[in-house]
Amino acid sequence: MSTTHTSTESQALVVGAGPTGLVLGAQLLARGISTRIIDKGSGPPPQSRALGIQARTLELLDVMGLAESFIDRGHQIRRFRMYAGARNLLNLDMSRNGSRYGFILHLPQGETETLLRARVRELGGIIEDGVELLQLDQDSAAVHATTRDRSGRKSWISADYLIGCDGAHSRVRHELGVAFEGQSYAQDWLLADIALDGFEREDQVHLFFRPSGLPLACLPMGSHRWRIGMPNVGDRGGRPPSFEEIQELVEQRAPRRITITDPSWLACFRCQLRSTSTYRSGRVLLAGDAAHIHSPAGGQGLNTGMMDAHNLAWKLALVADGRAPNSLLDTYGDERIPVASNVLGFTDKFVRLATMKDPVKRVVRDTLLPTLTRLPAVQSRAARRLAQISVAYPSSPLIQTDRFRRGLAPGHRVPDIEVRTDAGSTRLYEVLGHGRHVLLVSSVDVRIAIMAAGLDCQSDLVEVVDSKFDAPGRWETRRLGSFALVRPDGILAVRGPGKNIDKLASYLWQIAGSIHPTCTAPAAGRSRPPTSAISMHEDHPAGGTDSIGPSISAVPL
Numbered sequence: 001m002s003t004t005h006t007s008t009e010s011q012a013l014v015v016g017a018g019p020t021g022l023v024l025g026a027q028l029l030a031r032g033i034s035t036r037i038i039d040k041g042s043g044p045p046p047q048s049r050a051l052g053i054q055a056r057t058l059e060l061l062d063v064m065g066l067a068e069s070f071i072d073r074g075h076q077i078r079r080f081r082m083y084a085g086a087r088n089l090l091n092l093d094m095s096r097n098g099s100r101y102g103f104i105l106h107l108p109q110g111e112t113e114t115l116l117r118a119r120v121r122e123l124g125g126i127i128e129d130g131v132e133l134l135q136l137d138q139d140s141a142a143v144h145a146t147t148r149d150r151s152g153r154k155s156w157i158s159a160d161y162l163i164g165c166d167g168a169h170s171r172v173r174h175e176l177g178v179a180f181e182g183q184s185y186a187q188d189w190l191l192a193d194i195a196l197d198g199f200e201r202e203d204q205v206h207l208f209f210r211p212s213g214l215p216l217a218c219l220p221m222g223s224h225r226w227r228i229g230m231p232n233v234g235d236r237g238g239r240p241p242s243f244e245e246i247q248e249l250v251e252q253r254a255p256r257r258i259t260i261t262d263p264s265w266l267a268c269f270r271c272q273l274r275s276t277s278t279y280r281s282g283r284v285l286l287a288g289d290a291a292h293i294h295s296p297a298g299g300q301g302l303n304t305g306m307m308d309a310h311n312l313a314w315k316l317a318l319v320a321d322g323r324a325p326n327s328l329l330d331t332y333g334d335e336r337i338p339v340a341s342n343v344l345g346f347t348d349k350f351v352r353l354a355t356m357k358d359p360v361k362r363v364v365r366d367t368l369l370p371t372l373t374r375l376p377a378v379q380s381r382a383a384r385r386l387a388q389i390s391v392a393y394p395s396s397p398l399i400q401t402d403r404f405r406r407g408l409a410p411g412h413r414v415p416d417i418e419v420r421t422d423a424g425s426t427r428l429y430e431v432l433g434h435g436r437h438v439l440l441v442s443s444v445d446v447r448i449a450i451m452a453a454g455l456d457c458q459s460d461l462v463e464v465v466d467s468k469f470d471a472p473g474r475w476e477t478r479r480l481g482s483f484a485l486v487r488p489d490g491i492l493a494v495r496g497p498g499k500n501i502d503k504l505a506s507y508l509w510q511i512a513g514s515i516h517p518t519c520t521a522p523a524a525g526r527s528r529p530p531t532s533a534i535s536m537h538e539d540h541p542a543g544g545t546d547s548i549g550p551s552i553s554a555v556p557l
Helices: 019-030 055-063 067-073 109-122 171-176 243-253 301-320 326-354 359-372 376-386 428-432 444-452 502-512
Strands: 004-006 010-015 035-039 075-077 079-084 087-093 104-106 127-129 132-138 143-148 154-164 181-197 204-209 216-222 225-231 259-275 284-286 418-421 424-427 437-441 462-467 483-486 492-496 534-536
Touching: 010 019, 010 143, 010 301, 019 035, 019 109, 019 301, 055 067, 055 301, 055 428, 067 109, 075 216, 079 359, 087 359, 087 376, 104 216, 132 154, 132 171, 154 171, 154 301, 171 284, 181 243, 204 359, 216 243, 225 243, 225 259, 243 259, 259 326, 301 326, 418 428, 424 428, 428 437, 428 462, 437 444, 483 502, 492 502
Parallel strands: 004 154, 010 035, 010 154, 035 127, 079 204, 154 284, 437 462, 462 534
Antiparallel strands: 075 104, 079 087, 132 143, 143 154, 181 225, 181 259, 204 216, 216 225, 418 424, 418 462, 437 483, 483 492
């Protein structure tokens, strides 16, 4: 017989321990937010599932101190190729994506989750597997969730905020009554993880178009293992293919002899194209597949969810800790809904390009693709798009726009440039690993202006570093103005000349909700007195105890 008891309250309850929920949970724990993570499953999936980790996601994993661990266990993809029969239409070089990670990393989802779970444990977190959300309700003070574990025991959890990272069939979204609008594709898709012989190199994805509109995709996974994917004719009702069926279809669709053996996973699935226009309802938020799902074409889904988590984590941490107004959470949906819409459109166009049957359209495709993609600018743009390096928030209400026409504009990703602290030269992403905003300055005059405006005595929000000018050809602060404020998720928030820091003050006011030049107005609900808002050259060695990278504990922003 099941019993009910009241669980300890927490600041955040994350529902779902997939990549999105684990990244969010780890980032919240690293920022000192008491966080519970529950998942109705039994742990990382035995199947490979989502494979592709794009460059922008690796950059954000770098900020977490995890990129190298992922790279050590993954398989690097350098090129993305498309063919019409045996004719090469596209040879996309991923080193043109503008990141130090000039590749796509293929890593089975189970291993991704294993690495992220290890980080959660390092931070003192616990993932409660086999715990299912049954019901939730909320009031002005908290969210109240009813859960059930494997034994049938029910529990009641109270949290300041609840985040649904529980996938396409999200119970959280269902409880909110939020519409998941869109449609499914007409055909089922077949998938097989196998051993394959037929390609000289294992660092290239191959996509073969067919006049029938039934393409074949071959994705290397390393160690001579490959994933084969293809649309199926008709409705199989979810019935997985036999290995013999896969062999026959590969023979029909591949323009060359490909030998496949040793299947480890055979699956059938129906692609969906759906999203919600509501990412927040009061104290409940949605992220990842709970908010948007689409075709796996281009390897965008896992990355979009993990980037949702990075965008939300620093905002939720500030709000949950009483150091930012609740309205800051609205900017999460403001920024990520357009990104999801763009991803859905991109993947849909990708599917339509690959499944094209009309002979006239195929001629246009097969003529334009090789012509356009030979241009370096087109190669770079395509690689950046696929790698999600081009994701930006130029229309966000949180961004302080300006009239400068040169350099990187507010709302865009800042590259991993060299900076200097009192401890010496380091990388921007190493400093972002401390969990705060980073203010890049170019001169002592800028520092004097900051102090004169009283911005050096605000909340523990910003760390100041010097930009470097001694590396020819490097991306420099001069291209931005005399100062540039980078958000914890690597996005440029505001820039400007040293004597005009009004926009910097305005941004800090918008974030903290209590910034005041005299430093006499404490934040509403603040549980501790304000300390230095702008930490002038504090010694925070990369990966040390004040980092949200490896071997860290909770640190305030």
